[in-house]
Amino acid sequence: MKCKNFVPKISLYIDDKLPQNEKVLFEEHLKSCKECFKEYSSLKNVRTSLMNLNKQKTGARFESIIMQKIEKKLYTPSQASTFFQTVKVSLLAAVFLFAVIAAFNFFTPSFFDKKSHDNIAALNDYVLKDTSVYDKISSGLMG
Amino acid sequence: MLSDIQLVKLAKEGHLNAFESLITKYKDKVFNIAFSFTSNYSESDDITQNVFLKVYSNLDSFEEKSAFSTWLYRISVNECYNGLKKRKKNTVSLETEVKNKDDISLKDVLADPNANVEQNSISAETQSMIRKALLELPEKYRMIVTLRDIEDISYEEIAQIMKISDAKVKVWLFRARNKLKSIIKI
Ligand SMILES: [Zn+2]
Numbered sequence: 401m402k403c404k405n406f407v408p409k410i411s412l413y414i415d416d417k418l419p420q421n422e423k424v425l426f427e428e429h430l431k432s433c434k435e436c437f438k439e440y441s442s443l444k445n446v447r448t449s450l451m452n453l454n455k456q457k458t459g460a461r462f463e464s465i466i467m468q469k470i471e472k473k474l475y476t477p478s479q480a481s482t483f484f485q486t487v488k489v490s491l492l493a494a495v496f497l498f499a500v501i502a503a504f505n506f507f508t509p510s511f512f513d514k515k516s517h518d519n520i521a522a523l524n525d526y527v528l529k530d531t532s533v534y535d536k537i538s539s540g541l542m543g
Numbered sequence: 544m545l546s547d548i549q550l551v552k553l554a555k556e557g558h559l560n561a562f563e564s565l566i567t568k569y570k571d572k573v574f575n576i577a578f579s580f581t582s583n584y585s586e587s588d589d590i591t592q593n594v595f596l597k598v599y600s601n602l603d604s605f606e607e608k609s610a611f612s613t614w615l616y617r618i619s620v621n622e623c624y625n626g627l628k629k630r631k632k633n634t635v636s637l638e639t640e641v642k643n644k645d646d647i648s649l650k651d652v653l654a655d656p657n658a659n660v661e662q663n664s665i666s667a668e669t670q671s672m673i674r675k676a677l678l679e680l681p682e683k684y685r686m687i688v689t690l691r692d693i694e695d696i697s698y699e700e701i702a703q704i705m706k707i708s709d710a711k712v713k714v715w716l717f718r719a720r721n722k723l724k725s726i727i728k729i
Contacts, residue, residue, distance in 0.1 A: 456571075
């Protein structure tokens, strides 16, 4: 087998993830190919270096900081879900409102173009009286 | 000692000391993941705090379909990515970050008097070189070598944590290590 077939397997070999038959072939190749052996050593070194990095730790008071925040009721399961529920509902409401306003702005200019200025008051009346316009606009948008 | 499942069950029932035990068990793991990703103590502290507060807030929604640790690490990965987005939004801090990349060794890797660091065999100089190289990796590659090579998590669990296929785990890991190799020039 050629080297280019072996190179992508180096990483798998390092993690012992090659099937037995491929592993045997790979090891045979490593013995005979200096290039691939060099590649293998380098990648192995990368893993070893990462494994040997100092482990970083939290401060000694970490638990008490978290528990204090929890005990102050800043974070509780129910409050959190209620909070997210509220955010969700407000967002939906905002999006709906925006859609209605956008639709209204989108449709009204054609009215203004066709009709004379005097009819604006009548148009407003019409819109205010006939709330089904809102429904038509929004249902047109939604579906 | 109680298992994670038992502790989670107790915590769900409102036993705060059970939740505290989970924190004690996993805080350093989460912190170390965050630090490998950010090379920054205060950010890692923020991320780790957020992770446990989110875990607590969402405990009821944890359905135990996966191990608790997998779920916890999944939240940790998201928190690391979120932290990065926040930093990117703030151009000033990004500039400072780039400008101060060389200071990482001094400020964060070598000399934090408060840090409780487990000393290992490689030199401080090598440590800082590797941490700097990690920061140069694209975030998904940085995360995958963090989980595999620093935390020694299995391919299968990494796939679940990062929500990617097993094939992708293999490919990303190979690319990440290769890229790191060329940056470090081992
Ligand atoms: Zn070869």
